[in-house]
Amino acid sequence: MIVRSVILGVGAYLPANIVSNAELSKRVDTTDEWITERTGIKQRHVAAEGQFTSHLAIEAGRAAMEMAGIKSSELDLLIVATTTPDNTFPATAAKVQAVIGRPGIPAFDIQAVCSGFVYSLAVADNFIKTSQVKTALVIGAETLSRFLDWTDRSSCVLFGDGAGAVVLQAAEGQGTSADRGVLSTHLHSDGRYADILYADGGVSSTQTTGLLRMKGKEVFRHAVVNLADTAREAVEANGVTFADVDWLVPHQANSRILDSTAEKLGLSADKVIVTVDKHANTSAASIPLALHQGVTDGRIKRGQLLLMETMGGGFTWGSALVRF
Numbered sequence: 001m002i003v004r005s006v007i008l009g010v011g012a013y014l015p016a017n018i019v020s021n022a023e024l025s026k027r028v029d030t031t032d033e034w035i036t037e038r039t040g041i042k043q044r045h046v047a048a049e050g051q052f053t054s055h056l057a058i059e060a061g062r063a064a065m066e067m068a069g070i071k072s073s074e075l076d077l078l079i080v081a082t083t084t085p086d087n088t089f090p091a092t093a094a095k096v097q098a099v100i101g102r103p104g105i106p107a108f109d110i111q112a113v114c115s116g117f118v119y120s121l122a123v124a125d126n127f128i129k130t131s132q133v134k135t136a137l138v139i140g141a142e143t144l145s146r147f148l149d150w151t152d153r154s155s156c157v158l159f160g161d162g163a164g165a166v167v168l169q170a171a172e173g174q175g176t177s178a179d180r181g182v183l184s185t186h187l188h189s190d191g192r193y194a195d196i197l198y199a200d201g202g203v204s205s206t207q208t209t210g211l212l213r214m215k216g217k218e219v220f221r222h223a224v225v226n227l228a229d230t231a232r233e234a235v236e237a238n239g240v241t242f243a244d245v246d247w248l249v250p251h252q253a254n255s256r257i258l259d260s261t262a263e264k265l266g267l268s269a270d271k272v273i274v275t276v277d278k279h280a281n282t283s284a285a286s287i288p289l290a291l292h293q294g295v296t297d298g299r300i301k302r303g304q305l306l307l308m309e310t311m312g313g314g315f316t317w318g319s320a321l322v323r324f
């Protein structure tokens with residue numbers, strides 16, 4: 001017998017304000033046609049004035065707890081993956097904790113940019129596997145619209161705001177790939193590429209938050225290689241093949257990256273959950289948002305094998321194989 005972290009519930013929240021490509025083309029020199037062809041993105045959600053990352057996180061977290069059927073008093077751990085915290089400190093997780101109403105448990109943020117959700121899933125899974133906690137709430141939440149350079153058409157069209165969450169709970173497993181729960185996680189980082197995708201400011205350097213800067217072509221080139229590699233290590237670590245994977249639930253960066261990666265892995269497009277068209281790249285929120293979509297529209301079913309993979313600034317990248 002071993003301990004597995006089973007996903008009991010999934011939640012999502014997208015701000016009400018939707019900005020279409022056509023609307024964006026009134027603000028920057030771009031077109032719906034260019035954005036759709038290069039990225040697959042049709043629209044993004046933008047948080048309202050006064051609506052912060054913690055507000056989005058709370059909505060998604062509550063929805064995940066509701067689906068899981070658990071009360072905040074049952075939570076032992078709260079992690080928020082975000083690159084766009086409400087404040088430099090305290091952690092956004094602490095602000096979420098105060099509203100959700102579970103004082104005393106550990107609550108902290110993880111900053112791994114677009115890989116934040118997979119990093120957080122791995123951390124929570126390890127807390128659960130070592131029996132330090134039984135139930136964890138893991139949220140990915142971002143208000144990326146707040147640190148985009150709205151004069152840079154090559155980056156501002158790609159991102160949006162949103163939050164997604166899962167509730168994980170310890171359950172007994174046999175130690176095989178037939179177990180329900182997180183089967184394995186695989187994390188990577190390579191700081192040599194920090195200047196390809198970064199914010200050009202920070203507390204210690206400029207005393208500002210800075211704006212997102214990206215060399216898009218180079219990100220693309222690294223992303224397709226790293227995503228395929230980390231997807232392969234996840235299936236190999238569990239003695240399964242891509243034919244056993246029911247759904248690829250990838251980080252939603254852009255549809256060309258999703259298509260190229262699926263093709264490299266020999267996965268057909270109808271096995272990939274794609275939501276990037278509806279909310280653009282929401283960084284740490286994007287995998288749980290895609291998971292939520294797949295679960296609520298009935299495609300993802302209990303017992304199915306899910307492969308999550310992601311890549312983001314740092315570079316960071318990683319994967320998780322999960323039996324839902």
Ligand code: ACO
Pocket residue numbers: 029030031034035038039114153154155157158197214215216217218219220223251252253254256257281311312313
């Ligand atoms: N609208 C219209 N034209 C544009 C826009 C725009 N929004 N943005 C750039 N262009 C122009 C450029 O100025 C350039 O014009 P030029 O030929 O006259 O110089 C032309 O389009 C081509 O630009 P490229 O940068 O070569 O376009 P490319 O085909 O590489 O597509 C893109 C750019 C979409 C950013 C692509 O490189 C990409 O998808 N990169 C991955 C980036 C990504 O997903 N980042 C997310 C964060 S990391 C992650 O999550 C994995």
